Amino acid sequence: MxxxxxxxxxxxxxxVINGRILASGLRDARLEAVDCGHLFVLTRPAETARRAEHFIAQHSRTLS
Incomplete structure (x- = not known):
């Protein structure tokens, strides 16, 4: 590389127009853009993990 x-x-x-179009058509959608290239999971792993964890925390159900 x-x-x-x-x-x-x-x-x-x-x-990111396709992402904007998708987000505008989905209820409660929020577009997350990471300021880097296509390999954001490799170039920004901590930021990617933080955003994923935040999403999961917002949308997961507590199982008991």
Whole structure:
């Protein structure tokens, strides 16, 4: 992955429009965007885990 920095090529910024469209059509949806590349689980593991844990805590039911 580090060697990718050595290549010069035109690139596009990925838009999150599909996520926005989906979120706008789902009741109680919230779009979470992590400011990094496609491999957010690898590049931002702590932030990804925190967001996932928050989501799970909000939506899980207590089993007794």
């Amino acid at each position: 580090a060697s990718l920095r050595n290549y010069a090529a035109a690139t596009l910024e990925d838009q």
